Amino acid sequence: MATQTAAQRREEARIAYDAYLAECPARQLLDRISDKWVSLVLNALAGGPQRYSDLSRVIAGVSQKMLTQTLRNLERDGLVSRAVTPSVPVRVDYALTGLGESLLPVVQAAKAWAESHIDEIHVARTAYDHR
Amino acid sequence: MATQTAAQRREEARIAYDAYLAECPARQLLDRISDKWVSLVLNALAGGPQRYSDLSRVIAGVSQKMLTQTLRNLERDGLVSRAVTPSVPVRVDYALTGLGESLLPVVQAAKAWAESHIDEIHVARTAYDHR
DNA sequence: CAGTATCCTACGAGATACTG
């Protein structure tokens, strides 16, 4: 008898694959930069250091929770630095680290591709939708 | 009296920003390639055309639903082509289009950055977590 | 100013079953 159903086999494969994916550097990067707000923060900081309040204004529509969470993750990964000035009220500046700056070209490349091919995609979508 | 609370103002900004983001080509691309399975499918097809069943085997752990959904989206965007051979049983081949191939370098660039900097990120995370 | 701490919900995504 079949002690392994197709579902069971796929389940095992999924678990193994999840582990593999979790270690895949490319996936980790994609998980990170695909985050809704990450690229926007990166972009905002590309021009130079920014204060927390500046970021929340420049990146209109972001909630406090998501901005803080995004910044924490980026800081944790060593992509941005956080500098606290203990005045009253406190002042916090965020800036790209060297590592963060080295990532910019990659993001720019993606942005460039997107801008130069978005029309083709729109055409493809329209064609696909009218059938 | 304040007819506009901070929350209301942010809400308006969020709506406007959502609309802006929805039109941002870079965001659309990121939304697309950050999809869990998209990069894997792209990668699998980089070597040449594949049948549906081949893809589901090569990309172990993917469910039928997600594979189909991923392929449909890629097809809709004109990144992959779908060729049906009406034999019995039917045979379906997927392949990258020219547009799809032009995207590969971008994905490769991201992959290359990830692989050469993943160690720095791990170091940063470890440092961050032990404080 | 620059955040925590909670609560809540819409949606992504897997499991399962069925089909031309």
Next chain:
DNA sequence: CAGTATCTCGTAGGATACTG
């Protein structure tokens, strides 16, 4: 073989209120 059609569940992410 190559898909659809449903159902369910976890969680990302937003709203809201409070704080050093």
